[in-house]
Amino acid sequence: MGKIPPSFRPAISNSLTRKLPLEPPTSIPHHSPEKTTKKKPPQHPKKPQASGKAEALFKSPDLSSAKKVFNYIVSTTKYSPDLRFHNTLLQSYASISTLNDSISLLHHMIKTQPSFSPDRSTHHVLLSQSCKAPDSSLSAVNQILNLMINNGLKPNQVTTDIAIRSLCEVGRIDHAVELVKELSLKQSPPDNYTFNLLVKNLCKCRTLSTVYSFIDHMKSSFGIKPDLVTYTILIDNVCTSKNLREAMRLVGVLNDSGFKPDCFVYNTIMKGYCMLSKGSEAIEVYKKMKEEGIEPDLVTYNTLIFGLSKSGRVKEAKKYLDILVESGHFPDAVTYTSLMNGMCREGNALGAMVLLEEMERKGCTPNSCTYNTLLHGLCKCRLMEKGMDLYGAMKLAGMKLETASYATLVRALCREGRVAEAYEVFDYAVESKSLTDVAAYSTLEVTLKWLKKAREQGLAV
Amino acid sequence: MLPQRLKKTITDNPKKLANLIDLANLPSPVREFVGQSQISRLGCFFRVWSYIKENNLQDPNNKNLVNCDEKLRSILLGKPQVELAELPALIKLHFPKVPK
Numbered sequence: 001m002g003k004i005p006p007s008f009r010p011a012i013s014n015s016l017t018r019k020l021p022l023e024p025p026t027s028i029p030h031h032s033p034e035k036t037t038k039k040k041p042p043q044h045p046k047k048p049q050a051s052g053k054a055e056a057l058f059k060s061p062d063l064s065s066a067k068k069v070f071n072y073i074v075s076t077t078k079y080s081p082d083l084r085f086h087n088t089l090l091q092s093y094a095s096i097s098t099l100n101d102s103i104s105l106l107h108h109m110i111k112t113q114p115s116f117s118p119d120r121s122t123h124h125v126l127l128s129q130s131c132k133a134p135d136s137s138l139s140a141v142n143q144i145l146n147l148m149i150n151n152g153l154k155p156n157q158v159t160t161d162i163a164i165r166s167l168c169e170v171g172r173i174d175h176a177v178e179l180v181k182e183l184s185l186k187q188s189p190p191d192n193y194t195f196n197l198l199v200k201n202l203c204k205c206r207t208l209s210t211v212y213s214f215i216d217h218m219k220s221s222f223g224i225k226p227d228l229v230t231y232t233i234l235i236d237n238v239c240t241s242k243n244l245r246e247a248m249r250l251v252g253v254l255n256d257s258g259f260k261p262d263c264f265v266y267n268t269i270m271k272g273y274c275m276l277s278k279g280s281e282a283i284e285v286y287k288k289m290k291e292e293g294i295e296p297d298l299v300t301y302n303t304l305i306f307g308l309s310k311s312g313r314v315k316e317a318k319k320y321l322d323i324l325v326e327s328g329h330f331p332d333a334v335t336y337t338s339l340m341n342g343m344c345r346e347g348n349a350l351g352a353m354v355l356l357e358e359m360e361r362k363g364c365t366p367n368s369c370t371y372n373t374l375l376h377g378l379c380k381c382r383l384m385e386k387g388m389d390l391y392g393a394m395k396l397a398g399m400k401l402e403t404a405s406y407a408t409l410v411r412a413l414c415r416e417g418r419v420a421e422a423y424e425v426f427d428y429a430v431e432s433k434s435l436t437d438v439a440a441y442s443t444l445e446v447t448l449k450w451l452k453k454a455r456e457q458g459l460a461v
Numbered sequence: 462m463l464p465q466r467l468k469k470t471i472t473d474n475p476k477k478l479a480n481l482i483d484l485a486n487l488p489s490p491v492r493e494f495v496g497q498s499q500i501s502r503l504g505c506f507f508r509v510w511s512y513i514k515e516n517n518l519q520d521p522n523n524k525n526l527v528n529c530d531e532k533l534r535s536i537l538l539g540k541p542q543v544e545l546a547e548l549p550a551l552i553k554l555h556f557p558k559v560p561k
Contacts, residue, residue, distance in 0.1 A: 419525045419544070420519065438478060438481055438503060441549075442477075442481065444549070449550070452546070452550075
């Protein structure tokens with residue numbers, strides 16, 4: 001229900017995008033490979049743009065037809081093709097071809113275009129392709145790295161970043177770790193962004209001890225030290241697994257390493273407490289922040305309001321809403337939804353509906369989470385008419401149902417003997433792909449089973 | 462009220478899930494109804510439910526009831542009228558538990 005936006009994410013990932021030297025990848029061709037274009041490529045409906053932007057040019061992964069397409073494009077373009085032009089074409093082809101075919105096309109480009117000399121970014125296109133292909137070893141990746149070195153281009157931090165990023169993207173975590181160690185040995189260690197990215201991905205799918213030993217290894221062997229962001233990632237990870245003792249230990253380590261916790265760290269710890277419904281501890285964190293002179297941001301307040309609402313302290317949560325407004329922030333959909341969640345938990349769904357009006361009056365648009373929270377609350381309070389109105393509005397807007405609100409709605413309808421309407425909700429859930437067919441059906445089935453029992457006991461109509 | 466945890470376990474329980482989505486060999490009346498020899502319990506439910514909707518078999522006065530036509534009767538124990546609420550249970554009858 002009320003969700004906390006991952007406050008620290010922007011801090012970690014946004015800064016990473018800045019150093020991608022590649023052009024935005026061109027879209028993968030949507031057209032199905034046509035037989036006619038295979039033999040006679042020069043029948044393109046679209047002339048290549050003078051800007052050198054390739055739009056889904058390669059329709060077939062076949063190498064010989066790709067070469068023809070390339071020759072055709074080069075012969076028809078008015079301007080002399082530059083490096084970016086070639087990179088874009090190569091990238092476009094790489095998105096559908098095999099690695100070896102891409103390498104062959106690159107060779108073909110070099111042969112036919114003497115003015116074109118591939119640089120690092122060209123090789124990065126191939127590197128990224130080699131990383132993204134499923135493989136049981138790093139041999140393809142090493143092949144490209146060797147190709148780079150043979151062409152006189154030493155891998156640098158950008159190379160490392162692209163390789164690691166691509167490997168993580170397709171879930172080759174162990175390979176990513178292996179490669180980072182290899183590259184660090186070859187004097188091309190990752191920078192902090194790459195390192196943190198890898199730590200973050202490791203946290204997602206490996207045990208904490210694996211992550212710690214990786215960090216220790218990088219520190220002792222290559223002198224790459226964890227920074228504040230690394231610690232934030234670690235703290236977030238242990239908080240998510242509800243291990244707050246470890247989180248506190250990490251905060252201690254962080255202080256010992258000479259870092260001062262910033263807003264993100266505090267928000268993360270607060271989130272940890274809130275997920276465990278420990279409202280008082282969350283307030284403690286808030287007070288500590290104030291003491292340390294760190295200005296709480298909107299995420300801090302949203303987290304606090306969420307946590308207090310969750311632990312049944314809506315009154316206090318509302319107080320923080322006032323403080324939030326006083327300190328110059330604008331409450332957003334998350335703020336309101338958290339509060340509504342709290343009110344619905346107290347059985348005050350009508351109060352939540354009033355809050356919805358207030359929210360809309362203040363120009364804040366409710367999102368699907370808001371509606372789902374309210375729907376859930378209304379059904380729980382057996383306010384079926386209002387609930388069905390809301391459901392109608394959600395349907396009109398094409399909003400998805402969440403598992404909990406779907407189940408509650410189906411159950412509430414069945415309880416009132418409105419089985420046909422429950423079936424209709426089931427149809428909508430399936431049609432709007434809110435849930436998997438299996439989940440939607442088993443909820444319906446279980447509810448109907450329950451209904452039968454309840455009827456036997458005279459509990460339902 | 463159904464405990465929150467129960468709902469979750471059904472989709473997480475591989476055995477129950479398999480019971481729902483595994484293809485099963487069908488007895489002859491159902492085979493004729495769906496027009497194929499194998500279907501999952503989930504698939505069968507979808508077929509029957511959409512058949513009811515397409516042919517407007519829900520009772521106009523009480524949508525919770527289904528007036529079975531000839532074809533539907535053949536797979537729903539020959540009942541002339543069934544409740545929507547018992548539909549999953551009736552379909553389940555054609556999918557007996559397979560002893561290991």
